[in-house]
Amino acid sequence: MGIVPCQSGNYSVKENDIIFNEGQDTQSVNLLLQGKLDAIISHSENACDAPKEQILRNGYRLFSIDQNVFINAADLFNSKKYSFSYIARESSTIYSFAAKSPESVIALIESQKDYAAYMVTSISTLLDLSYSALRDIRQIIKELSNLTDNLIVYFWLLKEKYSFASTPSENFFRDGLDKLQTLKDKNVDLPFKFDKAFLVRDFSEVFETEYLDPSAISTPRVDYYRHILELPLELRKSFFAADAFITEYHLKDASELFYDIYNALKESFCTANEYLERLYCDNKQCIFSEYQKASMDQDLSSHDTVEILKALDFTVLKIKEFAAIYKKQYNHKLDIDITYLELAVNQTKSHASASSIEVRGSGETISEELKDSLEKIVTYSDVPKEIGQAFLANFSTFRHLKNKLSSDNSVRELKSAIAASYFNIYGAVFKKVVSEKNTSRLFSMFLNYSYMDENVLTPEEVNTLYYLSGKQPAPASYSAYGTKDWLINIYSKEKDPSINEFGQDYNDIFREKKKRKELSDKDKFKYDNDLDGRVDFEVKNMLRVAQKLCHGQISVYFPVLHSEMITRDLSKTQVTDSKIQEAIDKIVETDFSIFHREVSYRNADTGIEKEFIMKRVVPDIIRMPIYGCRSLMWQEITGRDRTTPGRLILPAFTGENLNDMLLKLLGNFRWELCRTMMGVSWNDITQKSLTSEYMDYIQFYKKNKDLSEEAKEKVKAQIQKYHNRARDIFTSDYEIWINHESKGIMRLNKVSREILFRHCPFSKAIREMLSKQPRFVDMAAKYENSKAKYVRELENRYNKIVKSGIALDPELEENLNFYKYK
Incomplete structure (x- = not known):
């Protein structure tokens, strides 16, 4: 509970x-x-x-x-x-x-009274534990600082010796030059050959480094509260029960000290992360990348690179050690792909590793795990032999096509034959991976990116996929899922299967089968708990259709990733959680209520029979295993419960502008959510809503006296452009509303602007800025007056609840704040 x-x-x-x-x-x-x-x-x-x-x-x-x-x-x-x-x-x-x-x-x-001692003891305990944790993380920082400083000094030493081209520009690298000079000035013995002892030595006194020191926190105060913990419990009870002033003083002082330690802990973990990023970071200069560049300098002989490669190996070894420390001590997995680092080191060495293979004669290597990927995936799926053999034969024909994007009938028939078996193999592989808890990257690449064959991609593309499949996503506040993770949620019953292309969900199909006498009520439990059946439904009805639509080019669609469908570098076109969050946050900063909906709230315990409140429900975002150019508004709610999240679908990779893609997607979502929430009244102008007012506007624009003849012609052209599809017409206006009108750039006509201002209001800061412009003055005043009136009504209603001796429910408090401060 x-x-x-x-x-x-x-x-x-x-x-x-x-x-x-x-x-x-x-x-x-x-x-x-x-x-x-x-x-x-x-x-x-x-x-x-x-x-x-x-x-x-x-x-x-x-x-x-x-x-x-x-x-x-x-x-x-x-x-x-x-x-x-x-x-x-x-x-x-x-x-x-x-x-x-x-x-x-x-x-x-x-x-x-006994709680006085328990309260002081509790804060003292947390204070003591936190201080011990602070000492531990600062010891790690000291070791990281020594290592990174010394590796950078050694880098500049090797550069002096071998004169390789790599010259890092990051400040911490430039600081290393000063540290090298300091060591020289103080006559410290410098190694010109690889020396482990030098790389971990503590030169803090030589460099006069000021590490984050636990002594910055008052040790006597910490010791004082530790001594309190050592006193007998009964003595603590009698002491703190004797005087309320003493108790309150200790509570406030201990809390203040705890908070100092807590803030120092936060700062220390951030500092440790900065040092770890100096060792390795995949998107900026780091020690690993600079040693790697140096080792591949074309002017160096294989003999010259030996010392550099030893340092590179040592760097990976230390990264692995710190990764093990973080896992054991903090149960935290560092966002560093060790396997990929080891593979990258092997690629820089003059001799090929025994665990690697050469691809396409390019000289670049891929993991042994990915050799003969297609055969491994098909074999692992355990599909019937005839299906597997036919799939492999058809794929071999596809592999040798000169133009894999051809729309000739023969090529389209070949692709269709492959696609027909592809989703059978996909579902079978997923179920086996889950049942065996298989963590192979090969199958993760297949399930998340539709990778199947190393021969239809370049080695660089294969290695990028291999790296991305092992990379942990950055923290994000929106529920974004890769296809594998999404299906795991379906399989585990955390999520219900999506609707099919006809708008029917898993339960609708049961009701349909029940009508046809194929199933009865006694089969419902088995049907709901058929885990394989749930996955099959999702793969057949959502994944199969959504992947094709997300690709965006139906005539050349192919379910398996290949080089000819890739228009830009995969690492730059991956649709990551952080990119999604950044794009959505940008929209929410303008349209603050986009994820809010009005729902009915009840609480029998507090006597609330029915209150309408605004509830924020963020849709689930699912990435399809495809390189595509389209996004999909798949469903606005889940099942029949109007408080459930919808489902938005994006490709795993896209060469398009993700911000524009998500803006259009959320415009569609706004329309469909309003339509669902309004039910049969969605286009009834007597029931004021976004969809009813907008439908009235585009149906009767010719008779609208607020529109000039020029404006009417533009509306007519807009309707023709979008083939009279109301949702698309609205979304085109919504894009202008967010991109231009929010900045005071007038692009919409008066009628559409007023509708959007009422139902898709800008955030408070933007409204205040626009209220100074003549065209927004009246709209802004009406909106603010209407909002203030409703706030007064809510406050009066909620005050009655509070006066009756009942604490205001958090949901009601949040609802009031929504109208009051947004």
């Missing part, structure tokens, strides 16, 4: 459940009665809205907390937000006391 904010009570949590998120508002003080919790910290601002997978992937497990600890007492005296995310290490029980302020904590102590 999830903990309800602002509501006191006893709660049981299962092992591995996330109880609170870092950055989440504290609305209670929580006592761990039984069990054990892990405290997890992130190096980002907060993890308030992050899903469990993201917290586990991007967080660092610092320590475990045992029972009889108030886990967030210090937070109420500081930021009033949870400092850590808490995950149940084992089944646990928590008692939650409603509390929003230090005064609430003091009141709780006054009602139960």
Whole structure:
């Protein structure tokens, strides 16, 4: 049972459940009665809205907390937000006391004197554990700093000796030149051959380096609270119960000290990440990349590169060591693909590794794992022998086509034959991968990118896919899924299968089969729990259709990735979580309510029978395994529940502008969501809504007195351009609304502008800026007046609830804030 904010009570949590998120508002003080919790910290601002997978992937497990600890007492005296995310290490029980302020904590102590000692002890415990964690991470920073400084100094030494061309420009590399000169000035013995001892030596006194030092935190104060923990419990109880002033002083002082340590922890993990990025980063200069460039200098002999390659090997070795430390100590996997690094090192060496092969005579190598990829994938799928043999024969014919983008009938028939079997193989491989928990990158490349054959791609493209398949996604606040992860969610029943091309979902098909007497009610449980059937439905009805549509060129569509469909570098065209978040955030900054919908809210416990509130529901985003140029608004809700997320589909790679693609996609989403929420009244002008007003506008524009003849001609041309498709006509206006009108550049006519201002309002800052322009003055005034009136109505209604002695539900409070501050 999830903990309800602002509501006191006893709660049981299962092992591995996330109880609170870092950055989440504290609305209670929580006592761990039984069990054990892990405290997890992130190096980002907060993890308030992050899903469990993201917290586990991007967080660092610092320590475990045992029972009889108030886990967030210090937070109420500081930021009033949870400092850590808490995950149940084992089944646990928590008692939650409603509390929003230090005064609430003091009141709780006054009602139960023993809690004074428990509160001080709890904060002291967290303070002690956090300080130990701080010392550990700062030791890691010191080792990282020594290593990176020395590797950079050694780089410049080798450059002096061999005069290779590589000259890094990053500041930390330039600082290394100064450090080299310092060592020379102080007559430190410098190695001109590879020397492990030199590379890990501590030169901090020579360089006069000021490391982040735990002594920056008052050690005597930390020791004081450690000594409090060593006192007998009964003595602590009697001491803190004796004087409320003493208790309050200790609570505030310990909380302040804890927060200093906490902030130092955040800073330290950020610093450690900076040093790790100096060792290796895939998108900017780093020690690994500069040694690699130096080793491939054409003017160097194979003898000259030996020392450079030793340093390169050593760099990878140390990266692996730190990756192991982070995994063991913090249960954190570094965002560094070790396998790819080792492969990259092998590619730079003068002799080929025994575990690599040469492709297309190019001299570039790919992993042994990818040799004969097509045969391995088909064999692994266990499809019937005749299907597998026919697929391989057809693919061999395709492989030898001179023009793989040909639209000739014979080529199209060949592609269709391959596509017909492709999705059978795809589904079979996925189910086997899941059942065997197979982590092979070959199958991940197949499931996420539609990679099947190394012979229809360049070695560079194959290696890029291999690298991308092992790369961890950056933190993102939107639910974006690769195809493999999405199907895992379908298979595990976390998500329901998508609708088919006729708008029917998995349950609709059951009802249809029931009508045809193929199934009955007694088959429902088996049907719902047929995991393979759920995946087959998704692959057949969504993946098969969506992949083809996302490709965007039906006449030359082919389900398997090949070089001729790739227009730009794969690493630059990959549709990543961070790119999606950046593009969507940009739109949300302008259209703040795009993911909000009005839903009915009830709470029998507080006597709320029915309230309409604005609820934010972000759609799921699914990437299709294809290099394509189109996005799809697949469904605006899931099933028949109007509070469920919709589904938006993007290609895994695109050469198009992702910002433009998502803007168009979200315009379609806005239209379809409004249409669904309004039901049969979606085009009824007596029921004011985005779709009803817009339909009225485009149907009767010829009679509209607010439109000039020139404006009417433009509307007519727009309707013809989009073949009278209302959604596409609206979306074209929506794109102008976001890109131009939000900046005060007038492109829309008066009528469409007013509709969009009412139903797709700009954020407050943009409205204030536009309200100074004559064409927006009246619209802005009407909007603000209408909003202020509704806010007063809500406040009056909600005040009655509060006055009756019932705390305002967070959902109602959030609804009020939506209208009040947005």
